[in-house]
Amino acid sequence: MQDQSPKRIAILISGRGSNCMAIIRAIRDGKLTGCEVAVVVSNIPGAAGIEAARALGVNVVTLEGRGRPQAEHEAAVNALLRKFRVDLVCLAGYMRILSANFVREWQDRMLNIHPSLLPSFPGLHAQRQALEQGVTLAGCTVHFVDESVDGGVIILQRATEVLPEDTEATLSERILEQEHLAYAEAIRRVISGNYEVHGRRYLPRGSAESPTQ
Ligand code: GRF
Numbered sequence: 460m461q462d463q464s465p466k467r468i469a470i471l472i473s474g475r476g477s478n479c480m481a482i483i484r485a486i487r488d489g490k491l492t493g494c495e496v497a498v499v500v501s502n503i504p505g506a507a508g509i510e511a512a513r514a515l516g517v518n519v520v521t522l523e524g525r526g527r528p529q530a531e532h533e534a535a536v537n538a539l540l541r542k543f544r545v546d547l548v549c550l551a552g553y554m555r556i557l558s559a560n561f562v563r564e565w566q567d568r569m570l571n572i573h574p575s576l577l578p579s580f581p582g583l584h585a586q587r588q589a590l591e592q593g594v595t596l597a598g599c600t601v602h603f604v605d606e607s608v609d610g611g612v613i614i615l616q617r618a619t620e621v622l623p624e625d626t627e628a629t630l631s632e633r634i635l636e637q638e639h640l641a642y643a644e645a646i647r648r649v650i651s652g653n654y655e656v657h658g659r660r661y662l663p664r665g666s667a668e669s670p671t672q
């Protein structure tokens with residue numbers, strides 16, 4: 460029988476934490492069920508998201524990465540995730556590159572959100588790249604984390620039109636609205652376990668009898 464206890468989520472942040480808040484609120488408001496936020500981890504002391512998450516009654520731990528060897532920092536993060544019995548790690552504006560070892564340890568159990576329709580515009584300043592390239596649709600992607608930068612299997616994407624009057628700020632704001640909807644929905648899909656991955660395609664379970672090669 461499948462384990463029915465709520466999946467325990469860790470959210471890793473480095474800054475504002477608006478995606479983190481959106482996930483916490485979705486759970487609190489009953490829009491995202493079957494999971495709970497076990498802990499929010501920030502690698503930046505004083506990040507705005509820390510107080511915001513605490514104000515919603517969530518455990519928050521700061522584990523500063525700066526000035527510490529990566530392996531040591533990641534060992535500390537891992538120990539914390541184990542202590543909080545975490546099932547799923549959600550990166551939400553977490554600005555550290557993770558080692559291959561850490562990624563392997565959390566393979567298929569770690570998600571990230573990126574403010575572009577991947578595979579377009581990975582890396583930094585995705586919204587600016589979208590404007591510079593003149594695309595007319597922008598958006599966000601929630602994906603599994605693998606060893607590449609923003610390159611793991613895509614779970615879901617949400618789009619918004621690029622308007623003629625858009626600046627980086629206005630486009631980022633509209634993409635962010637989509638991010639807040641996308642992350643909770645992606646978590647819902649993943650914790651349901653009701654999916655399979657064929658090559659690079661994330662598919663609802665049973666939807667691909669003969670997957671394309
Ligand atoms: C978001 O745009 C997210 O897609 C990117 O970093 C930003 C984090 O924003 N990875 P916030 O801290 O969740 O408000």
